[in-house]
Amino acid sequence: MSLPASEPIPMPEEELPPARRRRLNRMVLPEDGDEQSARLDELGKRAIPGAEFYLSALLAGLVAGLGFWLDSPALVILAALLVPFMGPLMGLAVATVAGSVRFLLRSLGSLMIAAVIFLLTGTLAGWGARLFPPVSLIQAGYQTRFTWPDAALLTVGVVVTLALMNRSPSQRPLVSSVAVAYTVFLPLSAAGFGLTSGVLPGWEMGLVVFLAHLIWGVLCGTLTLVFLGFRPLRFLSYALTGGYALLCLAGGLVYFLSSEGAVRPPPSLPAALPPVLETPTAFTGEQSEQGLTPLAEVPSQTPSPTVTLTPTATHTLVPTRTPTVTLTPAPTPVYARINARGGNGAFIRAEPRYDALIVVSMLNGNVVEVLEDVTVNEGVTWVKVRTADGKEGWIVRELLATATPAPGW
Structure with missing residues (x-):
């Protein structure tokens, strides 16, 4: 005596009716x-x-x-x-x-x-x-x-x-x-x-x-x-x-x-550049009047004192005048890192506007020198920068993170 099956036994595909086989295909x-x-x-x-x-x-x-x-x-x-x-x-x-x-x-x-x-x-x-x-x-x-x-x-x-x-x-x-x-x-x-x-x-x-x-x-x-x-x-x-x-x-x-992590500069560059001060150079009075180059340049971290030439005593009644040249130290160069949040780098353009030609593209972390030129175009502040290989151009200020102190940054 055959017992009823608990579930229907599927038929082999080759035994199915033609319409059913076409539907499966x-x-x-x-x-x-x-x-x-x-x-x-x-x-x-x-x-x-x-x-x-x-x-x-x-x-x-x-x-x-x-x-x-x-x-x-x-x-x-x-x-x-x-x-x-x-x-x-x-x-x-x-x-x-x-x-x-x-x-x-x-x-x-x-x-x-x-x-x-x-x-x-x-x-x-x-x-x-x-x-x-x-x-x-x-x-x-x-x-x-x-x-x-x-x-x-x-x-x-x-x-x-x-x-x-x-x-x-x-x-x-x-x-x-x-x-x-x-x-x-x-x-x-x-x-x-x-x-x-x-x-x-x-x-x-x-x-x-x-x-x-x-x-x-x-x-x-x-x-x-x-x-x-x-x-x-x-x-x-x-x-x-x-x-x-x-x-x-x-x-x-x-x-x-x-x-969220901090943007780090490339391994060849320091994490923060130290302030660089240009040392003033002494000139003699005769060289200053003739427009000659300085006598010597001595690198130092602090400004050197101004050299004053003392008048030399003579047998005349009127002493000889020796002019004194006082030099003002050059401003400290400002360096900044490319720091484009939400992107991998930024463009440096020939003019301070978005449709200007691209001078160079730089990845985040690269260091550039910030020059004195600053302009505002259509509500966007642009600054002029110089790359390590001497190329100059303009970049949006918000894409930079200063590595040395700068007024107003």
């Missing part, structure tokens, strides 16, 4: 026979990119590189608008909740192909910038650093996109997807631009920002799906979610420690 995620699996499968299908995704990524990457070259915010925003629907990132969140390794790798592969396209188009624009150097690099420099407003924009974009996808089975929210594309792909394009142009210090931070935004976006997408009622189906779902959270926590700790 069209499914993105494995079938578990419940409503949640069917809803996740629908979300996964809409997250699969087509050929237009990669073509649009190529066009958007070229526009982004041109925007960094010309330092045009309009072109940078246009590049984000040209990026197609960010389905691969949403697919990573769906695959995490479903615990599907196959769909996870498929979505990650699609996203990495688009990322390489943006990186290569950025390097192409960087080569062009070598022939015609850009006037300024405000847009590219902004994309290569992590900011909390960008993280908030990414969070809102991912949450709204998945919420709209869950609400309407046939909808691909393009507006909210623009926020995701702006924060994920543009840092890669800026990194490629800085790699080949040679004028963007700290370009490698663009790669770090891309990875940070990618992991944070997938974590936000996973938590959004859980909030919408999709429970994790497998142990792998919990493991992946915990891994995303640990990576985000570790990255946040590194960011806070690096940003």
